[in-house]
Amino acid sequence: MVALSICSAPDAPIGRYTLTLGRSGRIEFILLFNPWCAGDAVYMDNEQNLAEYVLSQDGIIFRGSYKHPIPTPWNFGQFEGGILDACLRILDMNPKCLRNPGKDYSGRRNPIYVSRVLSAMVNCNDDKGVLLGRWTGDYSGGVSPMVWKGSVEILRNWDAQACQPVCYGQCWVFAAVACSVSRALGIPCRVVTNYLSAHDTNNNLVIERYINENGEPIQSREMIWNYHCWVENWMTRPDLKSDFNGWQATDPTPQEKSEGVYCCGPVPVRAIKEGELTFKYDAPFVFAEVNADIISFMKKKDGSTSKVTSTTLVGQNISTKSVGSDAREDITHLYKYPEGSDEEREAFKKADHQNKLLHQEQNQGLHLTIKVTSDMRKGCDFDVFALVTNNTQSTKKCRLVFGSSAVSYNGFLKGNCGFKDLLNVELSPGAERRVPLRLNYSKYGELLTEDNLIRLAALLLDYTTRESVLAVRNIVLENPEIRVRILGEPKENRKLAAEITLQNPLPEPLEACCFSIEGANLTGGCVITERLGSSVGPGEDAKVKVYFTPTHSGLRKLVVDFDSNKLGHVKGYRNVIIGK
Numbered sequence: 001m002v003a004l005s006i007c008s009a010p011d012a013p014i015g016r017y018t019l020t021l022g023r024s025g026r027i028e029f030i031l032l033f034n035p036w037c038a039g040d041a042v043y044m045d046n047e048q049n050l051a052e053y054v055l056s057q058d059g060i061i062f063r064g065s066y067k068h069p070i071p072t073p074w075n076f077g078q079f080e081g082g083i084l085d086a087c088l089r090i091l092d093m094n095p096k097c098l099r100n101p102g103k104d105y106s107g108r109r110n111p112i113y114v115s116r117v118l119s120a121m122v123n124c125n126d127d128k129g130v131l132l133g134r135w136t137g138d139y140s141g142g143v144s145p146m147v148w149k150g151s152v153e154i155l156r157n158w159d160a161q162a163c164q165p166v167c168y169g170q171c172w173v174f175a176a177v178a179c180s181v182s183r184a185l186g187i188p189c190r191v192v193t194n195y196l197s198a199h200d201t202n203n204n205l206v207i208e209r210y211i212n213e214n215g216e217p218i219q220s221r222e223m224i225w226n227y228h229c230w231v232e233n234w235m236t237r238p239d240l241k242s243d244f245n246g247w248q249a250t251d252p253t254p255q256e257k258s259e260g261v262y263c264c265g266p267v268p269v270r271a272i273k274e275g276e277l278t279f280k281y282d283a284p285f286v287f288a289e290v291n292a293d294i295i296s297f298m299k300k301k302d303g304s305t306s307k308v309t310s311t312t313l314v315g316q317n318i319s320t321k322s323v324g325s326d327a328r329e330d331i332t333h334l335y336k337y338p339e340g341s342d343e344e345r346e347a348f349k350k351a352d353h354q355n356k357l358l359h360q361e362q363n364q365g366l367h368l369t370i371k372v373t374s375d376m377r378k379g380c381d382f383d384v385f386a387l388v389t390n391n392t393q394s395t396k397k398c399r400l401v402f403g404s405s406a407v408s409y410n411g412f413l414k415g416n417c418g419f420k421d422l423l424n425v426e427l428s429p430g431a432e433r434r435v436p437l438r439l440n441y442s443k444y445g446e447l448l449t450e451d452n453l454i455r456l457a458a459l460l461l462d463y464t465t466r467e468s469v470l471a472v473r474n475i476v477l478e479n480p481e482i483r484v485r486i487l488g489e490p491k492e493n494r495k496l497a498a499e500i501t502l503q504n505p506l507p508e509p510l511e512a513c514c515f516s517i518e519g520a521n522l523t524g525g526c527v528i529t530e531r532l533g534s535s536v537g538p539g540e541d542a543k544v545k546v547y548f549t550p551t552h553s554g555l556r557k558l559v560v561d562f563d564s565n566k567l568g569h570v571k572g573y574r575n576v577i578i579g580k
Contacts (some may be wrong), residue, residue, distance in 0.1 A: 010039030013108040014185060015088060016404035026352040030084065032045045033111060033186030039112050041236045044188050052323040053188035053234065057520035058557035059321050060345065061172050062328055064476045065226055066195030067454070069328055073573035074176050075150025075518050080525040083152060086159040088263040090121045092165050093128045097404050111235040112266055115250050115476030116281065120263035122178045124165035124251035130158045130177055131169035133254060135410055142167020144570035146450045149518050149559045151180035152525055174252040175229040188234035188321050197228035198314040199255060200288035205351065209296045211308065214402050215459035215470060216413065218299060222417035223411040224314060226453060226474050228289065237268055240279055244268035247334070250285050258282050269334050275350035287351055290335045296427065296470050306466040315338070365392035368460045371471040378452055378477040378567070379441055379505040386435040386471070387456040399461040402437050406447035407455040407474065415447035417454055426448045441507065450568045452477040480505045482560050482572025491579045492553045501543045501575070502562050510536040511563040515544045517560050522550035550578040
């Protein structure tokens with residue numbers, strides 16, 4: 001036997017190679033980016049970061065709201081059987097490769113090029129990409145994005161069905177699949193969540209939000225998403241200054257076209273922070289997502305409009321999973337300077353974003369905020385509050401409209417959950433008034449989307465000055481906890497059982513209950529499903545025992561999903577240490 005080592009150039013194109021030895025010897029191998037090689041453009045000089053951003057096959061994606069981030073487990077599964085082949089096929093099916101294979105193959109030496117191709121190919125809007133997005137709530141012809149627990153099933157389905165798109169995805173699914181593909185190809189990658197994320201369609205860094213006289217939004221293409229997920233890839237940027245090496249934001253969710261294609265990035269995160277909007281790629285769009293100014297207008301019944309004061313700030317609690325733990329790491333400081341700082345002002349001036357500087361200097365005599373309780377569980381009745389404060393030296397007579405609506409995470413209203421209209425709110429100088437609004441499950445239960453989000457909006461109209469103040473807050477209702485108990489001693493290649501339990505928190509029975517699990521090196525790259533044979537009454541436990549055989553030792557994440565007719569998809573997980 002002869003051992004053969006191959007030393008490739010650090011900038012060699014990634015992909016499949018064939019080595020011919022003599023007349024009959026042929027060896028096929030796959031060359032990937034190498035973040036352990038100091039000469040590679042994706043080199044990362046930190047073993048803990050490499051373990052997290054390249055080698056880890058599972059992780060946490062943050063959803064919910066900026067006041068209440070909710071960790072969602074995800075099985076990236078980049079080393080499962082067939083996944084690398086699917087990732088290489090994604091590169092081969094991209095339109096640039098189909099038009100000019102030689103040029104595309106050469107471009108694969110550059111992670112900037114590859115990550116931009118992946119940004120376009122994870123969605124299918126212009127090509128034979130992996131996922132079709134849908135946000136309407138109608139998932140006929142596919143499954144809800146909430147069904148997915150990992151990337152493995154998605155990538156295998158796309159590969160098996162001749163590159164037809166998998167139905168359906170939303171932003172966290174697009175980002176998670178892009179993360180799996182990036183890690184499989186050797187590019188360090190992480191999923192990032194931006195809370196209160198602006199969708200600016202005309203690059204003017206301003207979101208114009210219109211409401212009616214009840215404080216309800218009038219839908220437009222420019223919106224504020226409750227959260228939005230994208231990925232960051234680690235690489236050098238030789239096309240830019242050296243200060244802009246490191247994390248690059250790339251967004252595979254199809255929102256706006258870039259150079260005629262639905263893709264976004266890569267753009268240096270540092271460029272967003274510094275307001276360098278001429279840097280490639282798509283810096284103005286990403287800058288707006290975390291920094292856009294919101295200007296609110298009220299459209300009256302007579303067709304006229306008036307400006308409304310609002311304190312909503314986009315780009316809150318930008319989050320990713322911490323290295324080596326499931327905790328949330330706040331990385332807002334990587335995208336923006338502290339509000340009101342000299343550095344922030346300088347960055348805004350560079351970005352020609354004077355609107356926000358003016359907006360920050362405004363001060364209102366009437367102050368309006370929304371307060372909530374800590375216990376807001378799906379199935380419960382609870383109160384929320386509008387808090388009105390008169391900071392002026394004169395008595396104020398006002399109208400207060402306080403309403404609530406079920407809403408999707410990208411801002412579309414689904415129905416009224418509760419409403420109050422107070423025509424005579426009188427406040428003496430310095431006075432404060434707390435106005436409650438009761439939210440009952442009997443009203444909101446049938447209206448909630450799978451996101452469990454309710455939009456609270458309070459609108460205060462000063463009868464004397466005709467000025468209006470708007471306060472908006474999205475709340476997320478907590479799902480019940482999934483409890484996972486491992487039965488027996490976990491060892492590789494030995495059958496193991498997990499007892500999985502969920503208590504029904506609703507005042508009505510759950511039907512069509514089903515648990516499913518998956519996990520890298522735990523379930524053989526498959527989803528294991530157990531259905532309950534009967535309904536689960538109020539306060540009762542849904543319980544199953546699921547068997548699986550771990551194939552590798554080490555710390556693993558068992559990802560669990562519970563589905564039913566009333567709760568929708570509830571996520572949970574259990575970290576399991578598998579012994580040898």
